[in-house]
Amino acid sequence: MRPRATLLVLALVASTVVAPALTAPAVRAQDEPGVRVAVNARAGLEAVDDAAIGVNHAIWDAQLGTPEVSDLLKGAGVGAMRYPGGSYSDIYHWRDHTAPGGYVAPNTDFDTFMAGVRRAGAQAVVTANYGTGTPQEAAEWVRYANVTKGYGVKYWEIGNELYGNGHYGSQWEADDHPDKSPAQYAALVVEYARAMKAVDPTIRVGAVLTTPGDWPDGIVAAGDAGTWNQVVLSTAGPEVDFAVLHWYPGGATGAEVLAKTDRVPEMLRMAREQIARHAGKELGIALTEVNTSYGRNTQPGALFAADAYATLLANGVFTVDWWNVHNGIGTVSTIGGQTDFDDFGLLSSGTCTADGSVCQPALNTPFAPYHGLAMASRFARPGDRFVAAGASDPLVRAHAARRPDGGLAVLLVNQDPARSKPVTVDYAGYAPAEQAQVLSFATGDTGITTSTGAARSVVLPPYSLTTIVLRPATPITGPAAPERPAVDAVTDRSATLTWARPAPGVKYEVHRRLGTTTEQWGETTGTSFTARNLTPGTRYAVNLIARDGAGRVSWASPPLTFTTAAPAAGPCSVRLTNTTDWGNGFVGSVDVTNTGGDPLDGWTLAFDWPTPWQQVASGWNATWTQTGAAVRVGSDQVLAPGATVNTGFVGAYQGPNPLPLVFTLNGNPCTTG
CATH class of the missing domain: 2.60.40.1180 (Golgi alpha-mannosidase II)
Structure with missing residues (x-):
């Protein structure tokens, strides 16, 4: 589990541990082989929301809402501020500005917070108290904010990390409800959403989900009908407007932490898949807490911040909120010749270690990740498209x-x-x-x-x-970019794309994205296109480009992604089930059926893991081997026509854990059960 940054108080200090500076001499650019960077404007990704660059503000931060801090956040391009501060959200009562069991700094009430938000030209993301509050208290907060004061607060979360209420064995989140299950949370989220929207129907309400690949994602607790996400989305999904994720990737070195952004696309794909399956509709995704475990105040933190924001936003997260503005000194070390204070804050708290031997720079001095956010905001502005x-x-x-x-x-x-x-x-x-x-x-x-x-x-x-x-070498004068296409009738070998009525004199090119390259599948002047000869169990990313009669082309549309089905027919059938999951590993059960007409005198099952961080730790009832992502399962036993054999394994993972879709038996593709 990550350290509970959400419960730190600025007055806390830690003992000093100073590591020696180990800085390798810089290598001259002419000694380094050249790097090729490819940029493909025909492969459109997601757009940048006006709330994209966000931060967390906490009621125990005495600098909350001050003009100096608000101006610094505005200078970094911050467009969203989250309040009242992580786990404090579930003990905070807005009307009397109290948080029983926690510290509340002077001048940190909701109106002071909103004054700072307005000065910075940002918008608020407010977390309503679920743990010790009520739907009525939240609805009154909406009334005060948007009816009485006219603040126009759009985004409202229901509680913080409620899966940390002890239901899965770890407890850091306050939750006074006798029933701490996801079913109870989901039922009350429905009550919260209805009560709050009865006051202001224009608000957007968010429900807390577990992040795919992070504890306790995948775990089914005793008495539950499914995982946290499955249960919450099935009940509350139809009532809410966005999903809330938090992400604290671990790692003890810069190389380990900086590599973790590779996992973002799969993490978000799995979250959207869960949302579509269990909520039956699309939900926006807000990542309302993120930070790094290494170099929090030095250059690794800046690199992680800029790369993480860009990756998350390019994959469709509408707000990413750094934890947090101020936090306080931790364990001091030296990283790359720079003093790192292990402080989760973007700005210095001006505090010292317990023995006074090391002190931070002056209050509100920006740390390196502050500049990482500033670089992200100057790179990708609201309305831009990745x-x-x-x-x-x-x-x-x-x-x-x-x-x-x-x-x-x-x-x-x-x-x-x-x-x-x-x-x-x-x-x-x-x-x-x-x-x-x-x-x-x-x-x-x-x-x-x-x-x-x-x-x-x-x-x-x-x-x-x-x-x-x-700037473009010549003005861009092509037709308007098409809207995102939809997909229908997806099979193992084909898919039909549809879109809105075309503009007169414009034809549409359908392009598949392959990393940074694209291939054109075809073109049409109509409103649909059927792609054929696709590969079963394969993920596709597609953009539309409009071309007018003069040959001028548009920017690419937003992307459409879809996955073809497993093979529709074959001489074998495979069923892989995740029977028990504990957050970074699971037990897999595999049923292999010979659906052909001939016996198999020995068999080999083959599949590839979808990610490089998944592996087979051990197996039984067959011989299991893994090379890279490729897994082979073999047995010399005879598998008669119509017979089924069961084998199993212990799998390990360190990120999102998608199961494979395509299997072959003795080289022949199998259907999946």
Whole structure:
């Protein structure tokens, strides 16, 4: 379990542990092989919401809502502020501004908070008290905020991390309800949502989910009908408007932590799959707490912040809220020659260790992740849309976003702490002017530097963030970008895409995205397209591009993603079931049936894990082996026609745990049960 940052008080200090500075000499850029970055404007991703760049504010922070802090947050491009502060949300009573059992700083009431939000030009994300509150108390808060005061607070969460109420064995969240099950939470979320929307029907209400791959995702507690997400979504999903996730990826080194953003696309895909299956509709996703476990105040934290925000937003999260603005000093160390205070805050609290030997910089001095957020906000602004980007070097992360005015921005993250990286940028579907604005934040910098540079080449300093802001070489005058297509009639080999009525004289090209490249499937002047000869059990990402009679093309549509079904027919059938899950491992049961007409004198089952962090730890009733992601299960026993054999394994995972869809038996594709 992660440290409970949500319960820290600024007055707390920790003993000092200072590690020696181990800084490798920087390698000159000319000594490093060149990195190729590909940006493909034809492969559209998700758009940037006006609440995209968010932070957490807490009622135990005496600087909450002050003009200095509000101006600093505005300077970082913060568009959303969450209140009243993590687990404090479930003990906080807004009307009398109390939190029994916790510390409440002076001048941190709701009106003071909203004054700071307004000064920063942001919006509020408010967490209603579930643990010790009532639906009526939450509804009165909505009335005060939006009817009495006219604050127009749009986003309201119901409680904080309620799965931490002891139901799964760990307890940090206050919950006075005798029944602490997901069923009880879901039933009361329905009451909260109805009471709050009766006051203001325009608000959006969010329910707390577990993050795929993080404890206690996948666990079914005694007496429950399913996992937390399954039960909550089945009951409360139809009543709420968005899902709430938190994400604290672990790791003891910069390399470990910075690699964790690779797991975001699968994490969000699984969350959306759960939402669609159990809620029966789409829900927005808000990631209202995130932080890192390494380099919280130094350059690794800045790199993680910028890369995590860009990755989460590109994959459709509408707000990402850093934990938090101020937090307090922790265990002091030296990282890359810089003092790291192990402080979850973006801004210094100005506190010292217990023995007074080490003190933070002056109150409200920005730490490195503050500048990471500022780089993210200057790279991807509200209304921009992400497009596909990637790099040939795994230590360089690339993101790109197109702008409504025809501009394009490219964010490059050099995760190598010792080496500069000379980069060449290749563009598809976009022709930039040769000169560009270049923003940079490197180790030891106290702010973002701006210069003029080239559109197609740049040198990235070690452990740095660089943004290239481009203008088109010639004005972009093509037709409007199409809307996101829908998908219907998905089989193992085909899928039909549909979209709104086309504009006159425009034809639509259907492009499949493969990483940073695209392939055109076909084109039509109509409103549908059927893709054929697809591969069973395969995920596809598709964009539409409009082309007018003059040959001018539009920006790409938002993406459509879908997965084809498992093979519809075959001489075998496989059923894989996750029978018992404990959060980072599970027991899998596999039934293999010979549905063909001939006996099998020995058999080998084969499948691939969908991610690189899944593995078979042990198996039984057959011989299990794994090479990379490829798993093979073999037996020399005879499998007669119509016969079924059961085998099983213990699986381990360190992230989202999607099960495979495609299996072969002796090389023949199988249906799945």
